[in-house]
Amino acid sequence: MDLEEFNKRIVVLRPTLMEAAKHMNGNDASAEDLVQEVMLKLWSMRQQLDRHPNPKALALNMLRHKTIDEQRHKQLEYGRPTAEPSSEETTRHVERQDELRLIGEIINRLPALQAQVLRLKDIEGYETEEIASITGASPENIRQCLSRARKTIRQEFIKMTIR
Known part of the structure; x- marks a missing residue:
């Protein structure tokens, strides 16, 4: 070079x-x-x-x-150690990992189309039209599935964390 x-x-x-x-x-x-x-x-x-x-x-x-x-x-x-995360940071990190695990479990229990649409839109960043062509569903159906999936995740997460 x-x-x-x-x-x-x-x-x-x-x-x-x-x-x-x-x-x-x-x-x-x-x-x-x-x-x-x-x-x-x-x-x-x-x-x-x-x-x-x-x-x-x-x-x-x-x-x-x-x-x-x-x-x-x-x-x-x-002669001193470099900064380590505080116990508060460590606790928050563990809590965040638990929350992500719970959300993953909830997503796995969603109907197949809702889970697929949610992953494509929110995780992989696809546009609604792209998801429609991948799944064969209409853009309106994609928006509806996405809304229902998010609502279900929110409700289930609240139920699981309030206990």
């Missing part, structure tokens, strides 16, 4: 990497350093990038590993 190709395929990922680094690290200066290190590493392996199926995923993965390495280094340097 020459400089021009590297600029077209890799350097354009820099804003994405910066956003991810800021999100992972929270420090703009440190995020810039991490992104720069990843870009240098990608440049040094530019010959292999031609054969890589997803350079963006590779760059983001490298950034994640660099961030983890930096956090470990800071932990060793300052």
Whole structure:
């Protein structure tokens, strides 16, 4: 990969990497350093990038590993552990997982067409017309199935969580 190709395929990922680094690290200066290190590493392996199926995923993965390495280094340097989630965050995460599991169970109990329409619309992001062509139902029927499925999920979820 020459400089021009590297600029077209890799350097354009820099804003994405910066956003991810800021999100992972929270420090703009440190995020810039991490992104720069990843870009240098990608440049040094530019010959292999031609054969890589997803350079963006590779760059983001490298950034994640660099961030983890930096956090470990800071932990060793300052002799204290890096921030761990609070018990409140952990509790909320567990509650969220339970809620998602319950919703999944409710969806599995819906009539087949309602479950399929709900998954296609809300999970996979299909438009009503696309769902109509996939299922063979009319767009009006799709909207009705979607409304009924959402109503059933809401009612069943409330019943299951009030106990």
